[in-house]
Amino acid sequence: MAISTIDGELLEAFAGSVSGSVVLPHDDGYDDVRRIQNGLIDRRPAVIVRCAGATDIAGAVKLARSSGLEISVRGGGHNVAGRAVAEGGLMIDLSPMRGIHVDPAARTARAQGGVLWAELNREAHAHGLAVTGGAISSTGIAGYTLGGGLGWLMAKHGLGCDNLLGVELVTAEGEILNVDDASHPDLMWALRGGGGNFGVAASLVYRLHPVSMVTGGLIAHPIDAAGDMLRFYRDAVAGCSDDLTVFAAVVHAPDGSGMKLAAMVVFHTGDAEQAEADLAPFKSWGSPLMVEVGPMPYPVMNTLLDAAYPKGALNYWLSSFTTGLPDPLIEAIVERFASVPSPMTAILLEHFHGAVTRVEPTDTAVPHRAEGWNLLLPSEWMDPADTEANIAWTKDTFAALSEHFGGGRWLNYLGDDQDDAISAAYGPNYERLVEVKRRHDPDNVFHLNHNIVP
DSSP states (O other), X not given: OOGGGSOHHHHHHHHHHOSSEEEOTTSTTHHHHHOOSOTTOOOOXXXXXXXXXXXXXXHHHHHHHHHTOOEEEESSSOOTTOTTOOTTSEEEEOTTOOOEEEETTTTEEEEETTOBHHHHHHHHHTTTOBOOOOSSTTSXXXXXXXXXXXXXXXXXXXXXXXXXXXXXXXXXTSOEEEEETTTOHHHHHHHTTSTTSXXXXXXXXXXXXXXXXXXXXXXXXXXXXXXXXXXXXXXXXTTOOTTEEEEEEEEEOTTSSOOEEEEEEEEEOSOHHHHHHHHHHHHHSSOOSEEEEEEEEHHHHTTTTGGGSOTTOEEEEEEEEBSOOOHHHHHHHHHHHTTOOOTTOOEEXXXXXXXXXXXXXXXXXXXXXXSEEEEEEEEEESOGGGHHHHHHHHHHHHHHHGGGBOSOOOGGGOOTTOGGGHHHHHGGGHHHHHHHHHHHOTTOOOOSSSOOOO
């Protein structure tokens, strides 16, 4: 919808009333503000409201509804589907909202919806505390948490959403609600993994845990060892403690050489002696090209993969939970990776175990509570001319591996063309989510997300 369809006086009055700012297509900086992490997404909102707080968000919702504009919401801008940007609509931009307050006595943190994980990790770490956050430090806390929130601490302390205690939520009516288990139990249940369907998260309250120094790092092997390494990995993580999390992948060397590697990313929350004992088998197996593992502050662990996901790279992702890690799946992973078209693309296995699996599938909106693996194909490339080949390889690879997939899909990994997988992301919780959506957003105002249709 064109900007001319908004009443000029109404827009001027609104711009004069907000604590933040209003950015229009002809303004300086518009292109910077509308761009998000995934360079494949190139959309032009009619209006961008850069909010300073919940009142700005509420005003933006009312303006959009009175003007007939679609609403999109941008937190960190990392979601691969790019639903943060509405073509011709109104983008509610939370990125200026970066306030964080840590209460070390209560072990809680309140953080605004534009905060990035690097920022929240840093403030919590100053008090020797942490919560499950994104493995890429530039990810926004809001979309990550509302979509479930998997990360290095999930085996020890559960998902990000399992540690969500409250949300200051702006509703489809432009009301500001303080949502928690006592005040709005059904809505709080839905916010723990139901995505952006129920309102705009102006701020989020987290439970924090005493986590400061951890042991972590990368172990890399020649690609010829990939099959053997993945079989070793499968057996080595069986029955591992909550302190230990290991993800495995076939990847490219980060030096830009295009060299293929088989790799494990290891993470341990226990004391140095226990970490050394638990990690010894991983460090000593085979003939590694690199073992970069040691003690580090928890916030540093969440930066180890940052360079592999630069802003502006073109991304197309597919993922699914698997039915285990049998030899035929391992063989298929190795075979498919041989033809990968981009030196930025990987095939990644994320291990679910421990605390994340001790929550009932219907206790939060996230149903994925069985021990096992999520397989992710995060395809990335830089040249738009390579888009067709990369998307085709990703789809073909997903199809080739699909006989080993279970029914579940991770919500935050769904791309822009995967709305058919939304019911698989919510599983047995879908109908209850529809009921909550019907009560709080019956007109589906917030539909530029992985949408639950009321």
